Amino acid sequence: MxxxxxxxxxxxxxxxxxxxxxxxxxxxxxxxxxxxxxxxxxxxxxxxxTATGGAAxxxxxxxxxxxxxxxxxxxxxxxxxxxxxxxxxxxxxxxxxxxxxxxxxxxxxxxxxxxxxxxxxxxxDRPAPTAPPVRQPLRLRQLDMRTLDGRVVGPQDQPLAAMRVELVGTAQATETDAAGRFRLVGVPHDLDAPDRPVRIRLVGRGRVHTAELDPAGDDLVVVHAPD
Structure with a gap:
């Protein structure tokens, strides 16, 4: 050559x-x-x-x-x-x-x-990278989207307002209202693993707290933030 x-x-x-x-x-x-x-x-x-933004x-x-x-x-x-x-x-x-x-x-x-x-x-010329061959049958995971309504409370079940609620692993976030309530829209729900918990992160009052919620629980989940 x-x-x-x-x-x-x-x-x-x-x-x-x-x-x-x-x-x-x-x-x-x-x-x-x-x-x-x-x-x-x-x-x-x-x-x-020559700059390029593609994979090649x-x-x-x-x-x-x-x-x-x-x-x-x-x-x-x-x-x-x-x-x-x-x-x-x-x-x-x-x-x-x-x-x-x-x-x-x-x-x-x-x-x-x-x-x-x-x-x-x-x-x-530089060869384009080749993807490894697929040696197993393709398996599709079905994800459903749901809305998660919750309430954040502190000691003596006092509602905590202005707490930032983040859905771990995504960019979705919201804040609690005066009654400590929040709503997260578009929460992934794995139909192949319906018992897999939903992880949220609470940020506020100088602390960060992570909680796992049961996706099959009540319509309104209550999150107890530590003192």
Whole structure:
């Protein structure tokens, strides 16, 4: 399988052959007065990633920077044609005229010469995650919705007003009125487990108290809050 860098280099060499009018081999710059152009991958640079809100992962994007240079005066006409094609043609790679650093040529072990850089976008596709296979028959749980009416009382069965009543595990909440009464609408009721208790949380008077209520109990449940 061809990798992202190899594919980017192949695209550039194909474009260079048409722009220069002759094949351009992949290789480092060489000191050959009679030689033609060469193209060499010089650097990998990050590219802006595309954000996504879905489950699929976007491809990883980057830029391959390639050095195009000639081996002597004989290579100048071909380099000229590449420069013209890169600035006026269509479907061209991005041109960068920034290859004059003497340290670059020292590192490559050749004399400085006219050259240009081409930036080519590349990407690595990332496979979408696969869901594990379902090995058991699908089982559906039937949930009914009910309304829970209750009353919160304290010591000596005194009604507690302005107590926050929260349905644990959901965002549903309400407050008790002056008589300590409250109503929660849309309380899930598991028909497969009718005896499963309903958990509520009481918040108020500087305390937090959790209680379990019998879903099959009286129409009005009474919750005793501790002192």
């Amino acid at each position: 061809t990798g992202a860098i190899e594919a980017a280099v192949a695209d550039v060499t194909s474009w260079l052959a048409g722009a220069a009018g002759e094949p351009v081999p992949v290789g480092p710059p060489r000191d050959d007065p009679a030689g033609g152009l060469t193209v060499w991958p010089l650097d990998l640079r990050p590219a802006r990633q 992962r976007e491809p990883y994007r980057f830029v391959v920077r390639l050095l195009v240079s000639g081996g002597g005066p004989a290579a100048l006409p071909a380099l000229d044609r590449v420069l013209a094609a890169a600035t006026t043609g269509t479907g061209r790679p991005e041109l960068v005229l920034d290859a004059g650093d003497p340290a670059l040529w020292r590192a490559l072990g050749v004399a400085p010469r006219p050259a240009l850089l081409l930036d080519v976008p590349a990407r690595i």
